[in-house]
Amino acid sequence: MNRRPTREVRVGRIGLGGKNPVRIQSMTTAAPEDVEGTVEECLRLAAAGCELTRISTPKTLDAARLEQVRTRLRERSIGTPLVADIHYLPAAALRAAETADKVRINPGNFADARFGREVVYSEEMYAAELRRIEKKARPLFEELKKRRKPLRIGANHGSLSKRILCRYGDTPKGMVESAMEYLRIGEKLGYFDFVLSMKASNPRVMAQAYRLLRLEMEKEGMEYPLHVGVTEAGEGEDGRIRSAVGIGAVLAEGLGDTIRVSLAEPPENEIPVCREIIRVFEEAKGNGAGPIRLLEPRRKASAVENLGGSSPVRILGEYGKEEIGECEIPVEGSIRAGGTWRDISDEEPLPRELPPAEVYRARISDAGAALSFVREVVRRIGPAPLILSYDVDRRPEGVSPEVAAAIALGVPLIEGFGDGIEVRSSGNAGRIPLSPSERHSLAIGVLQNSLTRISRVEIIACPSCGRTLFDLPEVTQIIKKRFSHLKGVRIAVMGCIVNGPGEMADADFGFVGGAPGKINLYRGRECVEKGVPIAEAYERMRDLIAASGRWVDP
Ligand code: SF4
Structure with missing residues (x-):
């Protein structure tokens, strides 16, 4: 697994970044005042293999409670480093600097308001704002420096400060700048133990932000480690695919020192998914080579019947239209009778010149190296349409078909490559082949969660934490069931x-x-009803969707 160099920071007993392995982490969901519940979750996470556990500490008192959690864990011989998650309150961060092994702040709300009227900032006004932030953040930097503890600057798409929004918009550039401001202030004060994250629920936005961040850091001679994750990924297969696409698109560039998969499920369920994603890249024969590339819009390919050109990304398979009902290109031959098709395999050396063909199919067997392979293929095929084809039964041991397919197909897709995708299942290594409908459903899931092609409702669910006010996994399931037919509604x-x-x-x-x-x-961002009892809220949501003209009967 190729990784670009980063500076090592120490988090309690473990190292992060540098030559350390990619660390696996998660976050508890118990209420901050529920010490016993938090300890129970920490124990379950530790048993699952979690290497760093984050705990929500919204108030100063909650930050102080971390000490109790740590003591209870030590009594059971659990030494997992604890990370305090802070929003809004610098005083809570300062207290957490004493009790936690690492502190996370959101640069969008640590010293800034998020909302308010739009302001055009002059250079002087902007500089004055930065001085104000420095004043607010200085005590935290000094405390962390004294204690030699790391700080994660965790920018989130959708929660940037008003100042950043006014200047850069809600964009990857805004996310990056929001973190860079804190890095510059910290370095000026002699503090260097940073970890950075650029999370979004949209895998394209987050992947772009991480890549841009690394480029910006390189310009300023910085090599801070990255914590990689997709926020609000949802649950079940969709949550796993979306997380693997986004995290995969960052690891594929050789970036990422610790990962978290945010699922609306019990936190320990996140750990095996992290492990699977890392496994795909550990087994890869090439990733992260060459200069970092930013994401581009979809590559323009020539049109060959209903493939390429302005056609949406198609699903290809030999499943048969009759059997599945939705598959648009049932067999290879239907692309164009007599047309030339050329297969290119990642198991054979790529010739410098490829024989001409009307359609190329990249046959992928190494999911973690798929992006490098597809980039090379694209350089050689001119404008011809490209099908990305992956045999899920070539996936590494211990990795699920959805995680492997998400990385093999979804990562090149969000990079703008691919006019069609194909999920194959050869039964390799004695595996039971997926049925045609399973392969088709997996292909739909990859298109949906790479936001390449939306064919059903899109549920964005937060992973829940100590602040959660209802049973999030259960409610997410109910919402998914009731509104699943609303194609394209988020x-x-x-x-x-x-x-x-x-x-x-x-x-x-x-x-x-x-x-x-x-x-x-x-x-959208407008609150239209407050305090609706949860049992009535589903029906009121339906009414709201209908009143907005987005409802259709199932
Ligand atoms: S409950 Fe959900 S939205 Fe609120 S802070 Fe926790 S994870 Fe974020």
């Missing part, structure tokens, strides 16, 4: 109003915990 399910509205990014509708057992309903 519904966010967020556990609290502290961060939920800001982090639901560009969802069309929001189902947000407003108080225990009560829901606030959102249309």
Whole structure:
């Protein structure tokens, strides 16, 4: 697994970045005041193999409670480093600097307001703002420096400060700049133990932000380690695919020192998925080579019947139209009778010149090296359409078909490559081949979660944490079931109003915990109903969708 060099920081007993392995981490979901519940989750996470555990500490008192959690864990011989998750309160961060092994702050809300009227900042005004941030952040940097503890600057798409939004918009550039400001201030004060993250629920946005961040850091001679994750990825197969696409697109560039998969499920479920993603890259024969590339719009390919040109990315398979009903290109021959097709395999050396063909198919067997392979193929095929084809039964041992296919196909897709995808299942290594409908469903999942082609409702669910005000996995399931037929509608399910509205990014509708057992309903960023009892909230959400003209009967 190729990784670009980063500076090592120490988090409690473990090293992060440098030559250390990619660390696996997660976050507890128990309420901050529930010490026993938090300890129980930490134990389950440790048993699953979690190497760093983050705990929500919204108030100063919660930051102090970390000490109790640590003591209980030590009594059971668990030494997993604990990370305090801070939003809004510099005082809580300062207290956490004493009790936690690492502190995470959100640069969008640590010293800044998120909302307010739009302001055009002159250079002087902007510089004055930076001086104000320095004043607010200085005590934290000094405390962490004294204690030699790391700080994660965790920027989130959708929760950038008003100042950043006014200058850069809600963009990868804004996310990067939001973190770079803190890095410059910290370095000026002699503090260097940073970890950075650039999370978004949109894998394209987050992958672009991480790559851009690394380029910006390189310009300023910085090599800080990266914590990589997709926020609000949801649950089940979709959550796993979306996480693997986004995290995979960063690891494929040789970036990433620790990863977290954010699922709306019990936190220990995240650990095996992290392990699977890392495994794919450990087994890869090439990733992260050459200069870092930023994501581009979809490559323009010539049109060959219903492939390439302005056609959406197609699903190819020998499944048969009759059997599946949705497959648009049932067999190879239907692309164009008599046309030339050329297969290119990643198991054979790529010739400098490829024989001409109307359609090329990149046959991928090494998921972790798929991006490098596809980039090379694209350099050689001119404008001909390209099918990305992956045999899921060539996946590494211990990796699920969805994680492997997400990386093999989804990562090149968000890079803008591919006019069609194909999921094969050869039964290699004695595996039971996937059925045609399983392969088709997996292909749909990859297109949906790489946001290449939306064919069903999109649920953005926060992973829940100590602030969550309802049973998030259960509610997410109910929402998914009731609204699954609403093709292209984006519904966010967020556990609290502290961060939920800001982090639901560009969802069309929001189902947000407003108080225990009560829901606030959102249309875009606008809160349209507050305090709806949860049992009534589903029907009210339906009414809201209908009133917005987006409802269709199942
Ligand atoms: S939206 Fe609220 S409940 Fe959900 S993870 Fe973020 S802070 Fe926690």
